[in-house]
Amino acid sequence: MIFPLQMMLFPRTVAVFLVGAFAWRSAVLHRASANRGLLFVVATFGILLGGGLKRHEVEKLAAAGVRWIQPGIESLDTRVLKLMRKGTASAHNVLLLKWCRQYGVRVSWSLLWGFPGESDAWYAQMASWLPLLHHLQPGPAVRLRYQRYSPYHHTAEKHGLR
Numbered sequence: 001m002i003f004p005l006q007m008m009l010f011p012r013t014v015a016v017f018l019v020g021a022f023a024w025r026s027a028v029l030h031r032a033s034a035n036r037g038l039l040f041v042v043a044t045f046g047i048l049l050g051g052g053l054k055r056h057e058v059e060k061l062a063a064a065g066v067r068w069i070q071p072g073i074e075s076l077d078t079r080v081l082k083l084m085r086k087g088t089a090s091a092h093n094v095l096l097l098k099w100c101r102q103y104g105v106r107v108s109w110s111l112l113w114g115f116p117g118e119s120d121a122w123y124a125q126m127a128s129w130l131p132l133l134h135h136l137q138p139g140p141a142v143r144l145r146y147q148r149y150s151p152y153h154h155t156a157e158k159h160g161l162r
Contacts, residue, residue: 052087058105073097076130097133100137101137109137110141110142
């Protein structure tokens with residue numbers, strides 16, 4: 001989406017609002033490829049960019065001028081990702097961070113912790129190999145918050161919460 005007023009005020013900036021989980025792939029990449037050289041501000045809502053971003057998609061985004069993404073990376077441990085029902089593995093998240101560095105795309109991501117059923121040992125194991133990723137962009141550790149109307153709020157007993 002290109003907003004006419006924004007284009008008049010900031011002609012080299014395009015705001016892309018992504019609403020669906022994977023709707024962005026064809027439409028945004030196609031439009032982005034046609035508008036090379038523009039600075040893209042990617043604002044995401046809902047499911048963000050989705051966990052299945054592929055190398056060639058990162059390359060296309062970078063070639064189109066995208067300099068920042070928020071792909072929904074929330075852990076580098078597959079067991080935690082399974083608790084979150086993310087549908088991806090830690091290896092893919094690390095690869096995505098690598099590809100973004102390779103193509104010059106900054107990444108907003110975080111390590112969420114505090115999930116019902118997680119183990120401290122998982123985080124200890126992750127901490128032992130995180131120094132090996134020192135060359136990749138770091139993300140902050142963020143404690144999970146139990147929001148009203150979230151699955152943890154509606155089915156607290158199922159998750160061992162009070």
